[in-house]
Amino acid sequence: MNIKRIITLGAITLFLAGVSFWIGQLSYSWFPPQASAEAILYDDLFSLLTGIGTFIFLGVTLAVFYNIIFYQAGRYNTSDGPPIEGNIKLEIIWTAIPLLLVIAIAVISYQTYDQMDLHGPTEIAHLPQMMDAAYADTGQSTVESMTEIEVDSQQWAWIFRYPDQNVTSTELHLPVNQRAHLKLRSKDVIHGFYIPAFRVKQDIIPAKTIDFEFTPILEGNYRLRDSQYSGTYFAAMQADVVVESQADYDRWLKKAAKQIPTLAPNQAASEYARREQKSDSAGWKTVVPAPAPMVNYHP
Amino acid sequence: MTTITNPQELIPETPKTPPDWRQYFSFSTDHKVIGIQYIFTAFFFFLVAGIFAMIMRGELITPEPDLLDRTVYNGLYTMHGTIMIFGWTFPVLSGFANYLVPLMIGARDMAFPRLNAAAFWMIPVVGILFILSFLVPGGPSQAGWWAYPPQSVQNPTGNLVNGQFIWLLAVAISGVSSIMGALNIVTTIIRMRAPGMGWFKTPAFVWTVMAAQIIQLYGLPALTAGVVMLLCDLTFGTAFFDPAQGGNPVLFEHFFWFYSHPAVYVMVLPVFGIFSEIFPVYARKPLFGYKVVAISSIIITVLGGLVWVHHMFASGTPGWMRVLFMASTMLIAVPTGIKVFAWVGTIWGGKLRLDTSMLFGLGGLINFVFAGITGIMLSSVPIDIHVNNTYFIVGHFHYVLYGTIVFGIYAGIYHWFPKMTGRMYYEGLGKLHFYLTFIGTALNFVPMHPLGLMGMPRRVASYDPEFAFWNVIASLGAFLLGVSTVPFLLNMVSSWISGKKAGDNPWRAIGLEWLVSSPPDHENFEEIPVVIAEPYGYGKDEPLTENMGG
CATH class of the missing domain: 2.60.40.420 (Cupredoxins -  blue copper proteins)
Known part of the structure; x- marks a missing residue:
């Protein structure tokens, strides 16, 4: 029974992961053309977050629908459900996993931001690392400053x-x-x-x-x-x-x-x-x- | 100190309940009357601002600015946002807090009933000022609800009394009203809980209301200060935010968002509370991890005050500040996630009844998970930089404010309607209302996400033709949402007049408010209940109180 449950859960997880990966790949098509080196970095990060987000969204939605389908009370059933007030182990897990996940997302986001090196009113412009990656594609090795x-x-x-x-x-x-x-x-x-x-x-x-x-x-x-x-x-x-x-x-x-x-x-x-x-303009006075x-x- | 527990003795006698309809137009000090006054007034403004939205979506159904003059569009979008926030969401939730908190904690009224009434009567004034500002020369404010200077103080008419002036005045009055309300509610919750109701016997809704109102107390002074300074810049020629004279417009952004981001939690926390009340009733199970859910509200109150710069990632903020606020924003996902998982845990393996309130609750939960995921994306600085100020943001926050908060409010209205009126609503009309609202929400707000990713800025009256397809879908969704209010209004009016008698506790719910008659007497409780059990004792077969059963 337990093994059956593990297999079912594993299969669902795999399926969700597959769908999430697919949506993550699909997300590249939601954007305008990748016309800058920053856009390549951006779309990769967005795709990753879309994948993670899809997994969580589908997971929660599936759990809700599972209960709607299998645990609806009959019309004249006035009994109560099991009086389960909580589960410390489960609560620790669902605090710890999101915490680790957001820390990971923050670190990856920071790296992407650092690579984009968009600007800084107080920072001196320098040639960022990402240029190497971006120029591997275009076949150029040096970048002239304009x-x-x-x-x-x-x-x-x-x-x-x-x-x-x-x-x-x-x-x-x-x-x-x-x-x-x-x-x-x-x-x-x-x-x-x-x-x-x-x-x-x-x-x-x-x-x-x-x-x-x-x-x-x-x-x-x-x-x-x-x-x-x-x-x-x-x-x-x-x-x-x-x-x-x-x-x-x-x-x-x-x-x-x-x-x-x-x-x-x-x-x-x-x-x-x-x-x-x-003369019949319906608008208000403007700057x-x-x-x-x-x-x-x-x- | 003991005098505070029985303030009704100090005030003049008000007529005995059930109150007749005229009472709703009077300066009543009964928290139940005030609660319903808030909900009614707010719903009126919800309809007004909703009509504004539909006119805007009418303009946006084609790329060209052909339906309205651009100034009119800008005035409409400004007042849509402003009235939805200051005229609908805040007041309607104050209405719920007013109606429910004393009943849920076993008190006869709020701590300061006259302050309560005074705070309410400012709301119609605020809303009417907003609407009347359409009639002054130059029209209403056209600066968006952020009112960023220097644009907001440009004043093309040169008049002293202009739309922006009225806007600032009304927002300041609304702030005063909210501070008065917050003081009252926090005092009531801390001082007036029934004997035996320790913090961990207090219902989750009461926890969330307190967490929300504490934010009003620490946040509103910043907004009010910013608004007063902006008013001085506009009217008296000061230069707090005028860069031409050495002022700093980014400073206003900080004042504004220091309050206005936590304000989102002021609006969403009570809705989390409504979810936490509703899921146990309709799943017939205790709220899963009740104590953790309760504490997570307070954690959100604290963290919520440390994230405001994420609205300014594309503004003139240095890199270190962007990264710091990215981290603090992401942390908020943890207490919020705890709540979501706890709700799923609550319905897991229960005996689910899909009444209208439960449908709105579950729909709101799913919408909120979606909004939360785009929220995490937005907290990432590099992601935000592309989609900041685009329709992606508009889609995200409408999934919070409509998909989650309005859904929660509808869930609450259906759930407590029998208590407030003594009558049942019509389930069929309720379900129709739910399905129309759910589909309308998806049609209206999902298309905004791809539009934002493609690069359509928010607040535009015209746009490039490449955006037309998704805008047509969104506009159709908006009109459907307009239609969806018809079965709701029909249901409420006809049920109140001729609905089936509800009895004290039609949902077989556990909670002090269900131990009294529907509608409750003026004094709520003949005898103050003595609480002996935790809330949400479904399936445990134990009494909630010593003297009133339950």
Whole structure:
């Protein structure tokens, strides 16, 4: 009888573990493309936690349904269940296992965080260990450090400055496989710098310059979104991010440097202008958006 | 010291029970009347804020901002969150605490009945202020319920009386009301338990209410201070949080979250208490590991005060702070896990009866495990950095606030409805209500998780077309949740008017509140009970009290 029970429990555990592993693998498909070295680390950690979480969720749910199915009282059955008040051994086990589990998750999370080395207003940027891992895939062994790009945010526009070339743009261009160094600034309220394909995010606090780093590894077009609520046109505060080869990047910079600054399209400013023209606008008075920016390059 | 045990002698006589309906509109000092006043008022605000949510989901059913002006959307989402928290969840749980605590501990009323009534009557004022703020020029606050400066103090109208001003005022009043309530409840629980009711004979619900109200006492002063400083910044031109004049906006974030994270435990702990009361009754077994469950509430009270920075992982916080608060946040999973396992242990091998309260209890338990798992994920700093301020968070906390807390509240309403009204509700309508609510919750809030992982920020009135599919599902779920309240309201109204008479103890439950008549007399207990047994003695066939049986 006891052996039968152990076998049944073992089989259920194995089955749950299998399902959990499968869901954990499936979790990779829930994300945008892995466009940065950080994204690879992120998705691995998320997959692990999804697997553990699925196991716990299915375990508890299964236990509840097992009892619903096998231990429902009959309609006229008014008897009580066994008066079991607790079980010290069981209670110690279900305190100790979660404790060990969260300690393990915290340690693994810390390691991932350390490897991402996202930034630190007080820390000196250094080449993180993760670069080796990330570059094993791309076949490159050295990483050049890129010059800094200044990111200016305001209600409701993003402007990117490349100080060495004296270029301004409303589209963020980055060379692939290079550590990007950004200086984040805000002119008015708190904004959030967020590129989902890179899995990185940082609030931008006004009157502060925040250093921010990450490494794009996949050429393509991505979205930058404001992630900290910034008022009326918050949802419209988006910009495109272009990750391209070094050669394309250099060409783009050179071309942009030669262009005379022109008025870039800005969704918030144009929506506001349209709203002001309509007399029947149902909206309330809003902070006036900053005028559309003058930049060397805009899409 | 002894005078405190019988405060009703000090106050003017109120009419004898059962109270007629007019009493619910009066300044009554009867804790049962106040409890029902809280629950009714809160449910009204729940419906109002729910309608706001459905209008928002109407906007979000398409990517473009086509239904509402952006300012209107921002005002609606701000007031949805604000009213749900300050107008619904806090007050409805204060209602449960008010109604149940004196009955459960064998007292005739709360320690300070007039303070109790005063605290309640502030709630309609708070809720009406929130709603009236839609009528001032410039509309209501459009800063979210966090009201982060400098955005929250921008005041485009330039008026002294603006939506944000009213918002801050109402939140401050709500804070005063909560502090008054907390003082009253904690005093009542410490001083007025019946003879023989030691701490380990006190019901788990009472433990959780006390654990929750202690948080109000240590946390609310921080929020109130932050709110008053923000009000000064907005109205009197001070610069506590204005970076242009040397202030620090991140300081407000600390003030806000130092209270507002523990506030989640203020809301969820009493619901844990409701689960702990309900599972033994409908499984006919003692609460598994009762003492550990009781103590784990207090551990949550302490740990809950040490985790607030996890809301600010993507903010201007240094690395060491992120890691420290990741560790403290993860530790909370341990006492919470103890409760979950104890509930599973309670129903294990029992004689389960799936009445509506039990269904809401079990549904809430499963939803809570789901919310807890995404919670552990979010406590991990690197995970949080990508999903922070995305719909993943919105999905997570709606699984806590709706999937767990609202489910627990419904479970509690069904379970104690016969006690409060003396009548039974209709089981069929109750079950319909449960299934609609459970499906609506899943449809509404599960899609928010993939949306967040894909990178859709929260609080947006418009979004990129790639997010459209899951948003349509979520909106349909929201409308279904709206529909699900119809059988509930029908059930409550018709049962109260013409339901079957319930008798004192229709669930054959163990507890002092089930030893008195339904509804209880004004004085609750003719004779104060003397408690001789632990609560939850199912299957043990022993009396709970010396003088009243049970």
